Ligand SMILES: CC(C)(COP(=O)(O)OP(=O)(O)OC[C@H]1O[C@@H](n2cnc3c(N)ncnc32)[C@H](O)[C@@H]1OP(=O)(O)O)[C@@H](O)C(=O)NCCC(=O)NCCSC(=O)/C=C/CC(=O)O
């Protein structure tokens with residue numbers, strides 16, 4: 001039968017060891033074992049079913065989310081899951097919920113910005129979920145501009161308290177996940193005011209709801225901000241609105257690792273940089289990069305399997321039509337996304353290491369790598385989420401009409417994913433942060449301060465401003481050194497050009513605003529170089545398993561040459577490559593697609609996703625697409641009755657011409 005046979009035959013063609021590739025994708029044998037076991041545990045538990053999600057009303061959907069979250073917590077306790085296993089379980093439940101913010105932002109904020117005593121007081125309560133917390137930073141009037149927040153926290157020396165207040169409508173907290181209906185506590189960001197002096201934005205732990213009856217505490221107005229994009233999707237989350245009317249909290253509920261307010265009302269700065277108040281965002285942006293590889297690989301898995309099952313045109317000698325995956329156009333749209341999923345996986349792995357390294361240094365009062373960590377997390381968050389959002393939509397189109405059905409899993413995946421381009425920092429705002437970092441690095445060249453980390457290549461400015469690409473034949477584009485030099489030269493030249501243009505302005509800030517579109521492009525070029533270079537570095541590691549390294553090399557080259565093709569204007573206008581070399585890159589890309597083609601299904605099998613996680617009829621492991629699509633249609637509540645509700649009021653009068661007669 002079509003589908004079953006197609007995917008089985010595809011799997012038999014694979015030229016590499018899929019089980020070893022699963023280990024590479026997971027990061028280690030241990031991680032693979034954990035994720036495999038936990039994903040199956042979730043898939044086999046009926047409470048975690050997802051198939052009716054897009055058909056439920058918001059209230060039912062939300063209640064169902066609460067039920068799943070409570071069940072997940074129960075299972076975590078019953079099975080005595082480790083922190084790692086519990087995180088995997090929440091991941092595979094695959095439903096945005098208040099738990100994400102509690103574990104993903106509230107707890108990390110207390111850990112990162114609280115003193116030892118504050119951590120000792122609050123973390124045990126949070127770990128046991130005796131309190132549920134969220135991260136309340138964004139306001140109705142201010143999201144990107146954190147320094148523009150209006151909420152005030154005024155110190156009252158009489159009572160040794162802070163008075164938390166929302167002075168205007170625009171200061172209402174707006175968007176925090178988990179706030180609307182669930183959280184009992186929040187880390188609230190507001191302006192610290194002492195003796196009428198404004199000391200800027202700080203974090204405060206504020207109780208919002210009673211632990212007895214869940215009612216808002218006096219002075220607190222709280223609710224959900226309403227329905228969001230798409231059906232199901234992010235509507236499982238209670239993004240909230242919150243206003244304070246002179247709410248009092250004890251002084252020791254200001255997070256005091258960065259600065260302290262004494263009993264006398266004096267502000268004492270510790271030795272850590274003030275930017276640590278932004279620390280949770282760095283942590284979450286780092287996580288979002290790995291999550292991007294999950295979302296993109298999920299969409300790619302669906303589109304690749306379906307492309308091998310779907311047949312159109314081109315009758316072969318046996319009378320069967322051509323699998324759409326064999327069309328070169330399909331390959332040129334699909335395989336770069338497959339390669340991107342792997343590329344984001346590896347850069348995410350590296351970023352996790354970078355974050356851990358920075359954290360260890362911070363503990364030892366070494367703050368030197370913080371600016372680079374901020375630039376890398378901001379830039380890669382922006383690059384990978386934008387590419388993933390676009391990639392999911394491309395996968396929907398790659399699945400033709402059936403991709404538009406909710407049962408394909410793609411519409412909901414798209415709807416749930418796209419806010420990642422906005423939350424944790426709007427992607428353009430974050431790229432502008434990277435641009436500032438690059439301009440600063442360029443301006444310091446020659447000053448004796450050597451560029452470090454991902455900007456080390458800028459130390460070779462003279463060579464990179466003058467070098468000529470050595471490619472003479474298509475295969476030359478397979479050399480990592482050739483690819484790296486082209487990407488480094490492009491990034492270097494774009495940053496230097498931006499810096500030179502900026503220098504023409506008397507007022508640097510005005511210049512920055514005027515040139516911001518070019519600056520964003522320079523930041524993108526730098527971030528793409530990081531992704532390419534981390535993929536190449538990954539390939540320099542010991543990679544066991546028959547044929548695994550060869551497949552990864554092909555994917556790495558596809559990623560790099562696809563980006564080169566997409567941004568050809570940059571590479572040509574900066575003189576990094578010639579038009580002839582561009583066309584050789586294109587020829588090489590075509591040949592790489594042919595190399596990947598027989599391995600495509602095995603490469604998506606290596607993600608090791610259960611059908612439950614994919615929640616897609618088109619992406620089923622067994623390829624049994626058509627019977628299941630047919631079956632699925634009948635489950636729609638619209639098909640509960642043969643004659644629809646409303647027939648007598650609205651259809652019958654038209655058919656019986658009563659409406660037309662009335663008009664005449
Ligand atoms: C856009 C921002 C960064 C602007 O910050 P601001 O202080 O106003 O000005 P500067 O751009 O001049 O920055 C000053 C200085 O600090 C450095 N820096 C900035 N951010 C960080 C950081 N995170 N870590 C370390 N250093 C940082 C910057 O490089 C400058 O250094 P200099 O050496 O050049 O002086 C800021 O307003 C911002 O981050 N905005 C984005 C807001 C945001 O991301 N909100 C997220 C809310 S939570 C959320 O969305 C949750 C979603 C749900 C979920 O995740 O599931």
Ligand SMILES: Cc1cc2nc3c(=O)[nH]c(=O)nc-3n(C[C@H](O)[C@H](O)[C@H](O)COP(=O)(O)OP(=O)(O)OC[C@H]3O[C@@H](n4cnc5c(N)ncnc54)[C@H](O)[C@@H]3O)c2cc1C
Nearest residue numbers: 135136137138143144175176177419422423424425426428
């Ligand atoms: C689903 C979701 C969940 C969220 N969860 C939380 C949460 O849990 N806690 C929380 O505190 N917040 C949360 N947020 C808020 C989120 O962090 C902000 O929406 C985000 O930081 C963007 O800020 P903004 O909405 O103010 O966008 P704006 O800054 O108003 O952006 C509007 C436009 O202006 C552009 N722009 C803004 N500034 C500049 C500039 N300097 N230069 C050039 N262009 C600029 C942007 O690129 C964008 O195109 C969430 C948001 C969403 C969508």
